[in-house]
Amino acid sequence: MFTQYLSTFFYSLLGICMAIAGIEAIKDKSNPARIGTGFFWFILALLFIFGDLIPKAISGALVLVLGLLSLFKQVKVGKIAEIDASRASEYAKKLGIWLFLPSIVLALSAILVGSLTNWGGQIAIGIGAALALIVAMIETRAPIKLVYNDTQRMFRTMGTAGMLPQMLAMLGSVFTAAGVGTLVAKAVSGAFPTGNKLLGVTLYCIAMALFTIIMGNAFAAFAVITAAIGVPFVIAQGGSPVVVATLGMTAGYCGTLVTPMAANFNSLPVAFLEMKDQWGVIKQQLPIAVILLVLHIILMYILAF
Amino acid sequence: MSYLPLLGVLIILLGFALKWDTFAVVIIAAFVTPLLAGMSITKVLTLLGQSFLDNRMVSLYFLVLPMIGLVESHGLRQVAINAIKKLKRATPGKVLSAYMLIREVLNALGISLNGQIAFVRPLVAPMATASAASYKLSDADKELLKGRSAAVDNLGNFFSQNCFMASSGVLLISSTMKSLKHGVSPLQIALYSIPFAVITFILTYVYNYLMDKRLAVKEEA
Incomplete structure (x- = not known):
């Protein structure tokens, strides 16, 4: 039961990040496909946050809409603000090799949770990712605005290519069922x-x-x-x-x-x-x-x- | 049993070969295949929705992105570039093998750099060529060094990425095996990925060593 809640929590967190990507995609006036791109992310957010509550046939129809949006070229990455180069080189000097610390925390904590508990890999990854983000926020002293901005930047850059592995896994399940x-x-x-x-x-x-x-x-x-x-x-x-x-x-x-x-x-x-x-x-x-x-x-x- | 559902595989093959929109091709194949197997539209949509939800874990690797984005905007790339610049430029083979080692270790920590664009073109290939400055390189040798630099990045990248348990490959394997009723945990997959990360490194190291030898012999001749 506990792990069930925890994995729902992590999927909802993912959904919220996707919604953020959708908001920022719609705000990007330079993108001719900004409405379609926004919808792409909002539909994903909906499926990740409320997937367990929505009737499966409707979820399936929404997945089909994702495919159609992509087919008609309505999902585009758009313009994404570049990284602030002066902040990057300032902290590269200041932190140096310590910039790898969050990744090490992530790997180690995911391995520890994965091997010491029976909560499963998904929870282990979720906990690892959360801890690593906290470590990164502390060592960079980044304001929340910057965390928000980097999150939407990363998510939007991924676009349909980022969702492809899950879609291929879905195809595998469908092939098996058919x-x-x-x-x-x-x-x-x-x-x-x-x-x-x-x-x-x-x-x-x-x-x-x-x-x-x-x-x-x-x-x-x-x-x-x-x-x-x-x-x-x-x-x-x-x-x-x-x-x-x-x-x-x-x-x-x-x-x-x-x-x-x-x-x-x-x-x-x-x-x-x-x-x-x-x-x-x-x-x-x-x-x-x-x-x-x-x-x-x-x-x-x-x-x- | 009819063989019609196999057309679904054909859609994928054709769509990928003709470079149609990959994302759309996958979803269309997932929609058409069960229709060909004789399911009703409602049943097909239900299957699609259910399969999407069952495989949500594959996208869990997105959860790592806020942290990666944050360290990236605080100079992660510069630090990696500085580390690679410090590599001893003894021979082209040694430069490439050392780069491969860095690439594999970072990959195992979940830091998947865009190697070809961010490192090979601006850094690794020029360094490999520069370290061969004392050799008389023919045009074919220069071409070989470029190709080898790109190859080393691919080899390091492919065979070490699954050592990270939150990588999309590991999650895809785990999720697919679950739907095939032979569940395996991401941690186990990451563990069993280590042998080929090591083997590929050793093979590539020897491969680069042999290249160094050949280039050096040419110099003497």
Whole structure:
């Protein structure tokens, strides 16, 4: 019960920050899509604060509205005020390495709460984030106005890209409910036998990398491939879920290293660095990616069983 | 059982390949797939709402943002830049490996810097090239050093980010596994992410070492 209240509290806190982002987005007169962007954040705020009370079908319709707003280019980051450079360099001198203290507090307190209590990871992260913010506020002696401003700046900068991981996880749940995983599993098991552990691990890791190469996004591949191959071919043979899932995701990252679809990582640097070869970054990553993928198969097989 | 729902996967593949609005493509696929599986509109919307709520924990990493924003506006980037500037410019390989180590440690603490834009372009790639000043670099070598600098940032970034339990990757894994009925905690995921953060560092270190060797041999020849 206590943890239930606490997680509702943290989701509401998140919702309030989203509402703040919405208010500031609407105030940004330079943004031609300021109304749509404001609505985007307000709908999210509503879903995070009152999600448990709103009928699920209405929440679903609101999610659909989020998608339509983005589809019709009505969500834009807009103009966000730059960081005050003089304050930044003043405190960089004053605090130096101590600026990393809040992050260390966050990591340590989240690990402590996570391992000493049975409240679950969400509460641990919430408590860690709160403590870290307090430490940061004390050491920077920042006025509340500045905290408010930095929060809205960070949230607005994230935009739809920041919400994408949750949407991909949602898609995974929907795929599972619609039986997509079972269908793919059936197709795959027509071609490969399910009984062999090493074959299962190999199949899963390679499928994660391949799907990521095609889609350019390991997060998107994870839900589909884990439901379709990871669970029936590895976990169902007695593989440890945490090993399979954790290494499955990074097996996907091996695919990210070699795909031009992951433009942010592999194409943008080519442009930034004024390189001649479009494949210059990928070529440097390819040998390591192949070795890492093989090591993923070996290590998953050893650790999971 | 009909194979129609597989069109949902096709929507995702096509949408990503044709670079449509990613966010919209995901939601449209989530809407269309259960329709193809024969669910009614109301049922589909209910499923969509329920799945959104069930996966709220993935967005919990936003909770860290107020703190990150605050330290950022108080010079976090400058401090990181100063630290990287202090790296010994012995050889290009050593500069890159040292940068990778810094990147991995910061990532494990949840400080995900925009490496390619904020560090590789203005700082790391020029430093790697400068530390090779005594070598006779061909144009191909210079191109290689640029590509390697970007590669090192990606390698360090990818394989260490999940060591931080409040990262979006860890939360996505945890939330997805919960909906697949094989729940795993974020802390466990972060723990099992450590081996590949270490392995990737060692591999990249050797890879950079071999590059140094090759560049040095060229100089003697």
